Amino acid sequence: MNDPKLKCEVCGQPALGVCSSAFGAISHAYCQECLTEGREVWSTLVGGLAGVGGPADLVDWAKPRIAATCAFYKKTEAQLWQEIDQLMKDYDAYWMRQPKEQDSGSQ
Ligand SMILES: [Zn+2]
Numbered sequence: 001m002n003d004p005k006l007k008c009e010v011c012g013q014p015a016l017g018v019c020s021s022a023f024g025a026i027s028h029a030y031c032q033e034c035l036t037e038g039r040e041v042w043s044t045l046v047g048g049l050a051g052v053g054g055p056a057d058l059v060d061w062a063k064p065r066i067a068a069t070c071a072f073y074k075k076t077e078a079q080l081w082q083e084i085d086q087l088m089k090d091y092d093a094y095w096m097r098q099p100k101e102q103d104s105g106s107q
Pocket residue numbers: 008009010011012013030031032033034035
């Protein structure tokens with residue numbers, strides 16, 4: 001599979017193909033360099049690590065991929081965890097705004 005129009009979703013270079021992310025049930029187009037380096041699409045990294053807890057809870061295979069992705073996007077791992085924390089807060093706030101089942105008036 002080598003579609004010349006397919007672009008890597010990390011860096012925008014011509015992609016080798018589409019494959020599963022290591023950080024969630026999602027697929028992206030990646031180029032050879034990003035696959036070799038273990039770079040991930042930023043939003044997939046943030047979303048995939050939501051709920052993990054923190055850096056101390058990471059499995060070893062994830063660490064070099066996280067470092068490579070942060071380096072590519074010129075972000076620190078502290079910034080990554082801040083974004084994950086904000087995502088979790090936004091997620092909680094979203095669900096707190098939803099009407100409770102007994103408030104729906106559907107009975
Ligand atoms: Zn790439």
